[in-house]
Amino acid sequence: MAGGGTGPAEADDRGDSGGIRTALAGLTTRGRSFLAAGIAAGVCAYVLGQSDLLRVGLLLAVLPPVCATVLYRTRHRVAGSRRLSPGRVPAGSEARVHLRVENISRLPTGLLMLQDRVPYVLGPRPRFVLDRVEAGGRREVSYRVRSDLRGRYPLGPLQLRLTDPFGMCELTRSFSSYDTLTVIPRVEPLPPVRFGGEAKGYGEGRQRSPAVAGEDDVIPRGYRHGDDLRRVHWRSTARHGELMVRREEQPQRSRCTVLLDTRGVAFAGAGPGSAFEWAVSGAASVLVHMLERGFSVRLLTDTGSAVPGEGADGFTGAGQETADTAGLLMDTLAVIDHSDGTDLSRAYDVLRGGGDGLLVAFFGDLDEEQAAVAARMRRRSGGALAFVLGSDVWLREPTDVPGPLDGGDERLQLLREAGWTVVSVPRAASVEEMWRRADRERSGVVAASGGEGTW
Template identity: 45%
Template sequence: MREALAGLTVRGRAFVAAGLTAVVCAVVLGQPALTRVGVLVLALPLVTAYVIGRSRYKLALVRTVAPQLVAAGQPARVNLTLTNEGRTPNGVLLLEDHVPYVLGTRPRFVLEGIGHGWKRHVSYQVRSDVRGRYEIGPMSVRVSDPFGLVELGRAFRTTVPLIVTPRTVPLPGIPLGGAWNGSGDNRPKAFAAGSAEDVTVREYRRGDDLRRVHWRSSARVGELMVRREEQPWQSRATLFLDNRLRAHRGQGIASSLEAAVSAAASIAVHLTRRGFTVRLVTAAGEDRSAAWHLRDADLNGAALLEALAVLAPVQAPRLDTGWLSEQAHGGLTVAVLGAVEAFDAPVLRRMQHHTDAALAVALDVDAWTGPGTGGASPVLAQMGWRSVPLRPRDRLESVWQELARTSTRAPQRAGTR
């Protein structure tokens, strides 16, 4: 009851004031008829507050978002379905859905004529230019009586996620591995060349089925080895993204980091559609949520895009190398790099040594805040990488095509034939 009295609207409080005034005037002037009118006016909001305070509304809400995975700058539609499962009729519902400010203003709706079994569908549109994972909701509801005298607040606690992925652009098809492995195949193999035993067994990795352990080889080597003959011969690619804060310039969506994330997302989708099993590695190490042995079998790299959507910069000064010790030699590595410092050189050389083909898109990060310096592309070329620079006004499709031309002109690595 106390909550209902606190929910009196301006109209309800005016009724209370008018009723009290009429009763006082009737007593002073000796008008019994005015007393009855005052009591009626005073009782109306009080009885309404009592009834609403004692009522148990059974409002149900179903919220859906379509699509739930959307690219930055693209709209998504939120659909709401409200039903009144109780027997107490409502006068007016005032709805307000809570959304993060980057998705736009909070939508508000006014619904009337709510009775038992009532159902209503409403929808609104959201859009964000900033990638990330956002929670839509909860919904706050203001319940009003038919006379508009009392208004009570209710809230639904449920929320639904909306994942805004980085912007992607379609990339042209270019030779990715044939120029280095001498096979003429543009998709480098996942396994390196070696002896017959090397082809049939490999070291145990987390997630492998223990039933595939080859105990004879394990006893000889001294560590768990698993059979390879049951694995499909599949092209693998490692996508490396340098997300260190010190390696990038600029702020917000106009920073070089956001350009690097968008470039990595476009490359991930391109490689996935080319048939590669792609894993994401950042400056902090391998992203387990988007690792190739956990990746969903889709053609658009949804798992990789979700991981890139929530990717945050790290404060670490140096690149993590733990994932290199677990990586088998061979395959394709595509790196999207920011500023490269002297202590990064050994890590980049080691990465290049662990792959059949090493491609890099090197951002000229200084161009995001002033005159560019050309980026790290020449330094990477000296390490054996096939790299091209990327500047703020460059089109990624053209840069990717230039990477193909650079690769064609580059000499073959030592040891290839």
């Protein structure tokens, strides 16, 4: 028997003696009854000396083992596959799993029962009963899965229960492969606003700046096939003894760093409606929004770790590359969990090393010491926005009308004085609502200072 997610795969093989024992162990109640009746008839025929009864007993006793042996020998002739649609789904949304069973033998199968193993968080274990499958025929069934929790969930292996036409034996075989369903955070569409740290004068967050400021500031490179000869820099060519050309104008992208606080001590509660899950969903929404606007994005946690494969300036992309980059970031956020750390110092060390773009942070509880560390992060960024999910605000009962920001909190005030735009997030608020609220908060600060907007 074969199975898998993308194509057939060989099932585990066993020795003949072990296979026969397995086949006999799969005898149904009918098969065991026939076997017992045959043995009893044979004993009675021997005692009574009835040859006709002996023939009947032999028939009854031989039929179940023969059915079991034939069924066991034909197990490799059934193939199966699984397909996820889609393979990456937001939390709270449904995905459909398509199963296909194909009879690749020359003989029709009996009744089949199909069962797929799924984690309990995705729903009940699906079971299907398939009628006789003709030689070369196939059957397709599907079921839905749904999870409110992020994560990577294995689906499979697929199990198939085979029965012979007489109902004497049932054998259960497992396919060898499985698939993985990735449940990513919810992503909310965010309205466009202008951000600090954005490059000026070219498209959505891009500008083109010349690589040289004058004849003496040229940084040439070696000539490459196809370069325009009008770009040859003769002075550098004479100095290096080989053909040198001026560098092309280099595109500059606006940069955005999304800092996600994952400290377990900073968040209260657990589950889909917890503050930490809101922070993860907010980080995902901001990352996707910035990628769509043409920013180079970087995901950073309090541990100082970034996404594997991330470049020095973060992730960039255009068109299909943007979708691939977003998928990689979502896969990372799908499995992110609380850290054992208690401070933000390692994230501060990374930010201190460079980067003057936009900084968007999602913080949990901040004591005075961590608020001071967060305030220092603002120095190297062109703009800074902090969503604070403090337990004192998050655990309050939600109201129809959002209350005022906690301006009297000394810790949040410390961030504001350092240049952060701070939004205290209440429970049950949407990411889009808080995004707009941050824009209003920033606009009010700018108007009060008489400056121009930078977002």
